[in-house]
Amino acid sequence: MDVLKKAVARQPKLPRFLCHLYQRLNLKRLNLVTGAGISVDAGVPNWHGLLDRLAADKSPLKADLGKHRDAGLSPEYLGQIIYHRFRSRHPETEHAELRVATIEHGWGAAIHKAIYKKVPSNINEVVKAHPYLGELRDLARKVPLVINFNFDDILSDAIGEQIKRESNPSGNAMSVTWQPPLTDRPDLTTIYHVNGILPRISLRKRSPHIIFTEDSFANAQARAPGTNAEYLFLRFVQNTMLLIGHSLADSSLKNYLRLNRDKSPANHHYMIFWIRSERDISKSRRQDIFEANLELYNLVTIFLTSSEIEEGAGLDKVTVNRVWPKPSIH
Known part of the structure; x- marks a missing residue:
């Protein structure tokens, strides 16, 4: 807990944010939105x-x-x-x-x-070396949906290996898709690769399209069925999204955040902003980013180091309430 207390000293409203996230998690209303940042520590390039x-x-x-x-x-x-x-x-x-x-x-x-090219062949080695993949894996198995913008399957591979080894399920089962899952199933985490997927093990099925180039993005926009866009839009409006490993460079992601702000102004999402250390970004810059993201996208920005992400992802709501009682959630 000492690691996370440093984050609270840096961002005093963090206990309130964490309690709200775990409240939404318990209500099955928390989804994850993962980006390239979660894979960089596994050896995948940005x-x-x-x-x-x-x-x-x-x-x-x-x-x-x-x-x-x-x-x-x-x-x-x-x-x-x-x-x-x-x-x-x-x-x-x-x-x-x-x-x-x-x-x-x-x-x-x-x-x-x-x-x-530089990713270890054994997924257990990846999990062991990664600063928080194990905790992210466990958190992903508690939510109904992970919207993954990456081509790699490192997160789902880590989940699959855990499921294979356990005798008693400690979380949801898993489904991986590149098509929007139109319904939620109890006790199932769906990992939806919006830009396509290239599994690490080549014998696994890859998506027919990889959205990587300028024309592939344009084609995806043109051919995307209304159900795809409507599905993601409703997800953003009806649930709380926790963004991990994103830099907000993806225009489609920003569009969904903006639509949520306009259509459901009371609904806020959260983004983990990774920092290398306490001195990585000044207080005034953190404030600039926090206020801009909140105003533009109804997005609450949480500034954390890798070790703080690890500890935060591993907490549960009971622990949060015990360490920081009565956190005033609105």
Whole structure:
């Protein structure tokens, strides 16, 4: 508890936030929204690191990519450039469908290789080395839905390994999908990969589409059935979301947060803002970020280090109330 008390000294309203989160958890109204940050400590690169790995073995592309990045091009646009170079290495043939299938298979394989290049092959090693994956895994098994923006399956792999080893269930069963689950099932956590999934073990089924490039994002927006958008919108309006590993760079995520603010102004969500240490970000900067996120997105920002995330994810509501009694929740 000493670790988390340092976070309370930094952010005095943290006990109130935690109690509200655990209240929503007990009511089955808490969902998780996970981003690239949860996988970085497992050896997965962030978006720019992934782009660099995809371009690493092609020296002209690597140099050009740096110049494009300096010019301010978005990661999605940079991904489009890399994909275009990759596709151009496969000449046009009379068998157009075979060419497309070959390109898409090779592109998925290239991304898979870049994602898992430095990830240990044994998921237990990943959990042991990660500062809070074990606690996040346990928390995920208490919620009905995890909206995952990552291509990797490290979180679901950790959950699956735990389920395989336990004789008596200590949490929900798990389902992994890249389609919106239209109903909740009791005692089931659904991990919904909104941008597609490339499992670490290649024999596992991958999604037919990987939303990685500028045109894939545009196509996804164009072809997304109304049920997809409506499903996510209702999730944000009717539940409390806890964002972990996000930098708010994803435009679709910001859109859902903004819609929630406009349609359900009393409903607030939470975001864990990772900091390396106490000195990583000044009090005035923390206040700027907190107030901007609250005003723009009804988003409460909680500033935590890795060890504080570990301890916070491992607490239950009883412990929170015992350490910080009568926390005044509204």
